[in-house]
Amino acid sequence: KQEVTQIPAALSVPEGENLVLNCSFTDSAIYNLQWFRQDPGKGLTSLLLIQSSQREQTSGRLNASLDKSSGRSTLYIAASQPGDSATYLCAVIDDNNNDMRFGAGTRLTVKP
Amino acid sequence: DADVTQTPRNRITKTGKRIMLECSQTKGHDRMYWYRQDPGLGLRLIYYSFDVKDINKGEISDGYSVSRQAQAKFSLSLESAIPNQTALYFCATSADEGSYTGELFFGEGSRLTVL
Numbered sequence: 001k002q003e004v005t006q007i008p009a010a011l012s013v014p015e016g017e018n019l020v021l022n023c024s025f026t027d028s029a030i031y032n033l034q035w036f037r038q039d040p041g042k043g044l045t046s047l048l049l050i051q052s053s054q055r056e057q058t059s060g061r062l063n064a065s066l067d068k069s070s071g072r073s074t075l076y077i078a079a080s081q082p083g084d085s086a087t088y089l090c091a092v093i094d095d096n097n098n099d100m101r102f103g104a105g106t107r108l109t110v111k112p
Numbered sequence: 113d114a115d116v117t118q119t120p121r122n123r124i125t126k127t128g129k130r131i132m133l134e135c136s137q138t139k140g141h142d143r144m145y146w147y148r149q150d151p152g153l154g155l156r157l158i159y160y161s162f163d164v165k166d167i168n169k170g171e172i173s174d175g176y177s178v179s180r181q182a183q184a185k186f187s188l189s190l191e192s193a194i195p196n197q198t199a200l201y202f203c204a205t206s207a208d209e210g211s212y213t214g215e216l217f218f219g220e221g222s223r224l225t226v227l
Contacts (some may be wrong), residue, residue: 004154032214043116043202043218044155089154093214099171100145100216102154 002027002094006103013080014111021075021106023090028068031093035064035075038087038105047088048075052095080110115139116219118203124225131190133222135203143206144186145216146170146178148199155202161186193226200224 003026013019023033032051036044048057048064050073056065063076073090089105116137125131135144142163147155157170159178167178175197177189190197203219 009152034215036218041221041223043220044204044216046215046217049215091155091216100157100214102147102156104152104154 002030002092002099002101004090004092004101004103006088006090006106008106009104010107010109012109012111015080015082017080017110018076018078019080019108021077021088021090021108023073023075023103025071025073025092025101027094028071029095030068031095033064033066033073033090033092034100035062035073036089036091038089040086044089077108080108082110082112084108084110116203116205116217118201118219118222120222121220122223124227125193126227127194129193129226131193131224133188133201133203133224135186135188135219137184137203137205137217139205139207139217140183141205141207141217142183144180145204145206146176146186146188147202147204148172148197149202149221150199158188158201190224193224195226198224198226 005024034049035047038044050057050066061078066073087105087107091102093100119134145160146158149155156172161180179187201222204216
C-alpha cells in the first residue's frame with residue numbers, strides 16, 4: 001500500500017526566504033505526482049503536476065522535482081511572500097490502479 | 113462560477129440522520145471522486161466513478177454510498193450519520209482517457225458535523 005509522507009508538518013519563514021517542502025512515497029511505481037495548495041476552509045488548487053517520465057516542473061516562483069527511484073519530490077518556493085501562506089499537499093497516483101494517495105500536508109506561514 | 117460545485121457547504125446534523133452531499137461539474141470530465149479530509153490524515157478516497165455506469169469503492173467506503181445521476185453529477189450519502197463521519201468532504205474530477213493526465217480539480221468542500 002502506497003504511503004505518502006510530508007515533512008515538516010508545519011514551517012514558518014520570514015518573507016523573502018527561499019524554501020523547500022518535502023514529499024516522500026513508498027512505492028516508486030507511480031503514474032504522476034501532483035502538488036496542491038489549500039487555503040483554510042477552501043478546496044485544493046493544483047499547483048504542479050509531474051508525470052512519471054519527467055524530472056521537474058516549473059510555474060512562476062514554484063519548482064517541483066521528482067526522483068522516482070528514491071521516492072521523493074520537493075516543492076521549491078522562491079522569494080516567499082505572505083500570500084504563499086497555506087497548506088501544501090502532495091499526492092501520487094499509482095501506476096497499477098489509478099489510486100491517488102495524499103500526504104497530510106505542510107502548513108506554511110510566511111511572516112511579513 | 114466554480115467548475116466543481118458542492119452543496120451544502122456546511123451542514124450540522126444529528127447521529128442517525130440521513131445526509132446527502134451533492135457535487136456538480138461543468139468541466140465535462142467523466143471521472144469524479146469523493147474524498148474526506150481529517151486533520152493530520154490528509155485526504156482519503158471514499159468512492160470514485162469513471163463514467164455514469166461505473167462506481168468503485170475507495171479506501172474508506174464503509175458507511176457511505178454514492179449515486180452518479182449524470183456525467184456532471186455525483187452525490188455522496190451517509191445513510192445513518194455517526195460522529196466519526198464529522199469531516200471536510202471534497203468532490204473532485206479528472207479528464208477521461210485520451211486526455212488523462214491524472215490531474216484532479218477540486219470543489220470547495222462540504223464541512224459536515226455530526227453531533
